[in-house]
Amino acid sequence: MSNEYAFRKIDIDALDEDALLPSDLVDPDPRGPDGALSDARARSTETRNLVSKGDIAGALTTILTDPPYGDGVDEAKNLTTSAVLLILNSTRANDIPNVIKGLDQEQQAHLMAYLYKNMSALGSGADIPGSVLLTWHEKLTEAAGVGCIVRVMTDRRTL
């Protein structure tokens, strides 16, 4: 690249005293890192119990209510993500549409977010079944529409 365009590499935000940072755009999880972690522990334990009893719908509702988000809560996020993955794996394909119907819009958006999160981890060595994720994604999009995907893409409160 010639010098003519070198100015494009200048970080103009560094010269701006009032630059808008990504952290300004999103409020942190109100529970704080510790609160989010203990909450996530409790929920993931309860979820595992419900799954072993065969109550998939209840387990999914529990884990998708107030999931941890934002920075500094990685452990809580990992716990929740693996609990969601457990539910996804233990659901029979025929039951998926009914389970999805039982979720409210907020929970559907959270579920979509976890589907994408798990998809992004595909091939990283973790044991994630891609076909199961795709089945869930298909059923969820049928029910919640493309608007649900747009909300997940837009939301800066990353799960």
Next chain:
Amino acid sequence: MSAPEVFQLSLGPLTGVAFGPDRTQLAVSPNNNAAQIYSRGAQEWDLQTTLTEHDKLITAISWAPNTNRIVTCSQDRNAYVWTQLPTGEWKPALVLLRINRAATCVKWSPNEDKFAVGSGARAIAVCSFDEENNWWVSKHIKKPLRSTVLSIDWHPNNVLLAAGTTDAKAFVFSAFIKGIDAKPEPTVWGDRLPFNTICGEFKAPNGGWVHDVAFTPSGNILGFVSHDSAVNLVYPAGPGLPPQALITVRTPTLPYLSLSFTSEESLIAAGHDCQPTVFAVGQNGWEFSHSLDDPASSGSRGLTPTATGTRSVSGPGRLNNEAFNLFRQADTRGQTKPALAATSGAAAGMTPVGADGLLLTVHQNSITDVEPYEWSQTGEVAKVYTVGKDGRLVIWNVTGKPAGGLPGRMAGLQV
């Protein structure tokens, strides 16, 4: 409902659109630095004049219905007020905007004695005429804006101004200018209103850009559409109080880019799903009512566009056309014939696509603006117009509420 009127004004997107006072004239910018003025012919719109003063893309146009003045704003950081000479020519007057980024939106106030310009410079310039110097001067609303202002709308009292920004917020400000505005009557938004008073700040639920803001005809409710596919309504409780209610309708469709209230209890939103949809107060509060452009009920494109240009089929720049589909089918499935319509079994909120790969909706690309076109005698909006990135202008009937299931729809049928 009678069929909408469709006009192909340009091959590319229409970036700014405004109708003249009696709806026989139309100012549009075809995605460049010129504004074209058309007048209504028998079947189509005829180009009258072209206003060329801007250096860069015109982002918005507003036409004052009573004083017959046009204001254009552009990415060149300028705005011009155009007045018509007795000879019919339009004469520009520069506005001192004093902004260092592109102007994004402009709107005349209801009394037409001032206008507001939103910009990428984290500021709204409220402009009024300075008799002494014979030019337009501006006052800036800066705090607490921290990002580009995408849309503005005036409250009917000529003082309050709503704005939507890219940091997912909608604001209500006072744009009171001493010497022009009389002291306004107290409203639900506030009673003391010096310039730059913040009367409200609202956040989009999932943090999407706020694409458009609008007041209801009374000005007592604020609506905004955001990029998280939501339509939001704010009911203020009074000065300094948190709002009575902040209602969010999450839709299964792609996000809306524009909204317009047709009454206190209904609005029309349009955007990336290419069809204007009506939201209204139903039994459960605000909810989706119906689409003005229902491809399912109108059959396979019974709405034939009247093209003013040479092309009548589709706008350019779309990947989803017949040729593209043909090659895609050949590539992925070895088929040499176009695939059949894939309308059934599609996900909720998807815009239906016909057998030829064209959308079954009238607009073939995102709708960028929806505004009232005609009012009924009772003061409700009877017709709206939409413009889109497909270069089409469409005028829709909104009267009559066909949402009541089949009987309502059947009433519109002609046998």
